[in-house]
Amino acid sequence: MLSYEEARSRILADIDVLESEDVALEVASGRTLARDLVASHDQPPFNASAMDGYAVRWEDLPGPFKLVGESAAGMAFGETVGRAEAVRIFTGAPLPAGADTVLVQEDCTADGTDIRLTGSGPAASGSHIRRRGMDFANADLLISAGTRLTPRHLALAAAGGHGRLAVNRPPRVALIANGDELVLPGTALSPGQITASSSPMIAASLRHAGADVDDFGIVADEATELKTALLKASAYDIVVTMGGASVGDHDHMHSAMEAAGAERDFWRVAIRPGKPLIHGRIGAATLVGLPGNPVSAYVCALLFVAPLIAAFQGQPPGPATTTARLREQLPANGARRDHLRAVVEGGWVRPLATQDSSQLAVFASANALIVREAHAPQAADGDEVEVIPLDSFPAAS
Numbered sequence: 001m002l003s004y005e006e007a008r009s010r011i012l013a014d015i016d017v018l019e020s021e022d023v024a025l026e027v028a029s030g031r032t033l034a035r036d037l038v039a040s041h042d043q044p045p046f047n048a049s050a051m052d053g054y055a056v057r058w059e060d061l062p063g064p065f066k067l068v069g070e071s072a073a074g075m076a077f078g079e080t081v082g083r084a085e086a087v088r089i090f091t092g093a094p095l096p097a098g099a100d101t102v103l104v105q106e107d108c109t110a111d112g113t114d115i116r117l118t119g120s121g122p123a124a125s126g127s128h129i130r131r132r133g134m135d136f137a138n139a140d141l142l143i144s145a146g147t148r149l150t151p152r153h154l155a156l157a158a159a160g161g162h163g164r165l166a167v168n169r170p171p172r173v174a175l176i177a178n179g180d181e182l183v184l185p186g187t188a189l190s191p192g193q194i195t196a197s198s199s200p201m202i203a204a205s206l207r208h209a210g211a212d213v214d215d216f217g218i219v220a221d222e223a224t225e226l227k228t229a230l231l232k233a234s235a236y237d238i239v240v241t242m243g244g245a246s247v248g249d250h251d252h253m254h255s256a257m258e259a260a261g262a263e264r265d266f267w268r269v270a271i272r273p274g275k276p277l278i279h280g281r282i283g284a285a286t287l288v289g290l291p292g293n294p295v296s297a298y299v300c301a302l303l304f305v306a307p308l309i310a311a312f313q314g315q316p317p318g319p320a321t322t323t324a325r326l327r328e329q330l331p332a333n334g335a336r337r338d339h340l341r342a343v344v345e346g347g348w349v350r351p352l353a354t355q356d357s358s359q360l361a362v363f364a365s366a367n368a369l370i371v372r373e374a375h376a377p378q379a380a381d382g383d384e385v386e387v388i389p390l391d392s393f394p395a396a397s
């Protein structure tokens with residue numbers, strides 16, 4: 001059976017970053033910048049007041065001053081401030097010519113046009129002024145290509161003069177749930193039926209990871225239906241199936257994949273949960289067959305599909321890991337890399353008592369996976385272990 005590392009490197013081999021597209025800032029959060037972004041002007045674009053108060057010449061301090069006009073944000077004072085003159089100024093307003101210092105209004109007393117400094121006054125020439133270009137200068141590199149954009153990057157790009165950004169196209173994922181026993185969430189169950197609970201979880205997870213997901217819904221365990229769905233899905237960048245990955249008599253996934261012309265690269269990885277994982281190609285698409293058990297499907301999506309989506313975007317693959325200290329001892333591990341549902345709190349991690357890969361209540365109460373490498377020796381209470389925080393899906397943000 002393939003090791004975790006070998007499976008990952010085979011899934012991530014030869015993945016090219018997708019072509020770029022231009023999008024409006026409003027929809028660019030979470031996307032990956034395709035090209036370096038440079039500023040198209042200085043920021044701030046002019047010397048501006050950082051406070052509400054009075055613009056004066058430092059050399060005229062301590063005053064008194066004569067009020068000669070006003071500079072408000074968006075409406076500058078058009079003349080030059082002369083000897084012992086003051087201009088009423090507001091936060092963000094352009095500093096008038098001649099002035100070099102702002103007095104904070106709480107430090108001043110105004111009587112008509114007579115302005116007097118009654119408080120402690122500015123510490124130095126230039127006080128309370130945001131210099132032109134203080135944030136960044138024209139032509140400065142604002143954001144490097146390959147950055148996964150956060151809402152803060154959007155503000156920076158906007159301030160730098162950009163309304164649209166070149167980002168890498170997200171991979172399109174076709175998601176197929178397979179099984180005769182499955183019904184859509186919200187449907188009353190007939191005998192023998194089970195809700196396709198993995199669908200909303202995997203679709204949301206892959207969207208968080210940056211993909212554009214089309215949920216094909218449930219496809220019955222029937223050769224022609226499955227083949228037709230797979231052929232339609234092969235026009236996507238990634239095809240993700242759920243269920244039928246194992247060896248049951250009613251698992252038609254493997255034969256349907258073959259009938260649809262898929263080439264299987266590997267089947268089964270030495271991990272727990274998620275052993276029956278399938279990887280291959282169908283048409284130009286990367287094909288990943290997730291196991292049916294929901295926790296197994298999630299763990300495989302986290303370890304293999306989210307990294308694949310990251311690679312299509314030019315992002316580091318993840319998942320991000322950290323360490324925590326064990327609250328209890330763990331036995332030596334067998335030949336499969338294990339991922340134990342666990343709760344991390346204050347730097348300590350406690351594996352949950354139940355590790356069955358079908359149990360969603362216990363899974364939802366976990367916030368981390370403890371990673372146990374294949375053949376890891378027994379771990380003692382207090383030992384440091386590798387942990388994948390679950391809510392870090394996607395890894396690279």
Ligand SMILES: Nc1nc2c(c(=O)[nH]1)N[C@H]1C(S)=C(S)[C@@H](COP(=O)(O)OP(=O)(O)OC[C@H]3O[C@@H](n4cnc5c(N)ncnc54)[C@H](O)[C@@H]3O)O[C@H]1N2
Pocket residue numbers: 177178179181182194195196197198199242243244245246247248251273274275276290291292293294296357358
């Ligand atoms: N003889 C063996 N039996 C099994 C093996 C094995 O190696 N030999 N592997 C076990 C492991 S490990 C897993 S994981 C499961 C995975 O099997 P399949 O991928 O074939 O999944 P199914 O049989 O279709 O379903 C398993 C289980 O999960 C439920 N399911 C399926 N799809 C969904 C969905 N979209 N949402 C929620 N639940 C789903 C399904 O009803 C079954 O209960 O096989 C073991 N067996």
Ligand code: MOO
Pocket residue numbers: 271272273274275276291293296297357
């Ligand atoms: O690997 Mo299965 O995915 O153990 O439940």
